Amino acid sequence: MFVETFKIAVKSLIANKLRSFLSILGIVIGIAAVIIVISIGEGTSYNIKESIRSLGTNLILVAPGKIGGKAGVRYVSLSDLFTEKDGEKILNSSDAIINVSPVIQKNLLVEYRRNNVDSQVVGAYANYEDILNVKLDEGRFLIPSDENYKRRVAVIGNEVAENLFPYEDSIGKTIVINTAVSRQVFKIIGVMTPKGRALFQNLDNMIIVPFSTAQTRLFHSKYVQLFAVQAKSTADTKRAIDAIDRVMFAKYKDVDKYKITSQEELLSTMSETSRTLTIMLAGIAAISLLVGGIGIMNIMLVSVAERTREIGIRKAIGAKRRDITTQFLLESILLTSLGGIIGVLLGIIGATTISNIGGWKTLITPWSVAIAFSFSILIGLFFGIYPAHKAASLDPIEALRYE
Numbered sequence: 001m002f003v004e005t006f007k008i009a010v011k012s013l014i015a016n017k018l019r020s021f022l023s024i025l026g027i028v029i030g031i032a033a034v035i036i037v038i039s040i041g042e043g044t045s046y047n048i049k050e051s052i053r054s055l056g057t058n059l060i061l062v063a064p065g066k067i068g069g070k071a072g073v074r075y076v077s078l079s080d081l082f083t084e085k086d087g088e089k090i091l092n093s094s095d096a097i098i099n100v101s102p103v104i105q106k107n108l109l110v111e112y113r114r115n116n117v118d119s120q121v122v123g124a125y126a127n128y129e130d131i132l133n134v135k136l137d138e139g140r141f142l143i144p145s146d147e148n149y150k151r152r153v154a155v156i157g158n159e160v161a162e163n164l165f166p167y168e169d170s171i172g173k174t175i176v177i178n179t180a181v182s183r184q185v186f187k188i189i190g191v192m193t194p195k196g197r198a199l200f201q202n203l204d205n206m207i208i209v210p211f212s213t214a215q216t217r218l219f220h221s222k223y224v225q226l227f228a229v230q231a232k233s234t235a236d237t238k239r240a241i242d243a244i245d246r247v248m249f250a251k252y253k254d255v256d257k258y259k260i261t262s263q264e265e266l267l268s269t270m271s272e273t274s275r276t277l278t279i280m281l282a283g284i285a286a287i288s289l290l291v292g293g294i295g296i297m298n299i300m301l302v303s304v305a306e307r308t309r310e311i312g313i314r315k316a317i318g319a320k321r322r323d324i325t326t327q328f329l330l331e332s333i334l335l336t337s338l339g340g341i342i343g344v345l346l347g348i349i350g351a352t353t354i355s356n357i358g359g360w361k362t363l364i365t366p367w368s369v370a371i372a373f374s375f376s377i378l379i380g381l382f383f384g385i386y387p388a389h390k391a392a393s394l395d396p397i398e399a400l401r402y403e
Helices: 002-015 017-023 025-054 084-091 144-148 158-164 211-219 234-252 263-306 308-316 321-358 366-392 396-401
Strands: 059-064 066-068 073-075 097-112 115-124 136-139 153-156 174-178 183-192 206-210 226-231 258-262
Touching: 017 025, 017 263, 017 321, 025 263, 025 321, 025 366, 059 234, 084 097, 084 226, 084 234, 097 158, 097 211, 097 234, 115 158, 115 211, 144 211, 153 158, 153 174, 158 183, 183 206, 206 211, 226 234, 234 258, 258 263, 263 308, 263 321, 263 366, 308 321, 321 366
Parallel strands: 115 206, 153 183
Antiparallel strands: 059 226, 059 258, 066 073, 097 115, 097 174, 097 226, 136 183, 153 206, 174 183
16 A cells, blocks of 8 residues: 555656756755755864874973953963973973973065065974974974074975975075064975974974074074973873973963963864854755745645645545555655755765865765755655645545535
C-alpha cells in the first residue's frame, strides 16, 4: 500500500513540473546558502588551526601591561615594561622551559632600489628560529654572534622577498630599513618558507633582525615588548605557564599587569569563536528555508483544493484518512527532499567556485551536508502536516460534489 501511495505522490509532482520546481526554489536557495556558509566557516577555522599549529602548541607569549578603560585596551606604563633580565629569570624558573627570546617589533618602511614594502620588523634572539618553528627556503637564520656583535643582518619573509626582489636572488643583497630618525642598511642572510598568518600578523611579511641591533639601531629602546617562550613539549605547557606566572607575580605583585597566552589556549578560543560565528551565519541563511517551507505549505494547500474531487473518489472506494495523509505528506517531503538534493549540489559547486576564484579556503564536511539535507526533509514533514490533515479531513460526499 505504501508503494502505491508513493507512486501516486510521484505522478502528482511530475504532472505539475513547473509548479513543483517553483515551489522548491526557496528550499534550494536555503540549503545552498547553508552549505556555502558552513564550508567557508569550516575553511576559516581550519586555516586558523593550521597557522597556530605551524608555530607549535608549546609556544607561550608573555606581554606586559594592564587591561583598562571601557574598551578593554591594554596599556603599559614605563615601570611595567620587561627587560632582558626578566627573560633570564623565566628561562631559569623551570625545566619545562627550553627557550626564551625577547621580542621588539614595529611596522617600518623597507626599501631595495625602487621597490619598497611596509613590513613588520622584529628584533629577536637566534633561538627565535626554534621558538617559531621557522623553516628557511635559502640562506641561514640568525646565530648568537649576530646578537653579540649587533650585526646588521636580516632574515626576511617570503612575501618580502617577492616584493623587493621579484626578478633576482635576495641573499647577500642590502636593504634599507627606515625609522623615524634614520635609514639603516641591513644585509639579507636568509629567506623563510611561506608560513601564512598567525599571532594576528602576516609572518610572510616579517623581517627578523638581531634583538641587540633592533634595540640600538632601529628602536632606540632598552625595553622588551614581549617574551616568546618555548615549553619542552605541549604536555609541559601548563608547568611552564605556572613558572612564568610565579616570576611575573614576584615582579609586579598584580596578575593584571601581565598577560600569559599559550597557543593551545589561543587555538581553543579561536576555534570556539569561529564555530559560534559559523552557526550564527548558518542560522541566518536557514531563514530562507523557513520561507521555502511556507511556500511548500501554500502549494500543497492549492493542490488539496484542486484535487478535492480526486480525494473524494479515493475515499469513496475505500481509502482511509491515513492513506490520504500519507500521500500528501509524501508529496511534501518529496518536494523538499528534491530541493535539498539540488541545494546540496549547488552549495558544493558554489563553495568550490568561491575557493577557486575568490581564493577563500572552503571545507565541505559530511556532517554539514547531512544536517542541511535532514533539515529539508524535516521542513517537508512539518509544513506538510496541515495540508495533509486538511485533505484527510474532507468529507467524501462533499468532495465528490466539488467542481
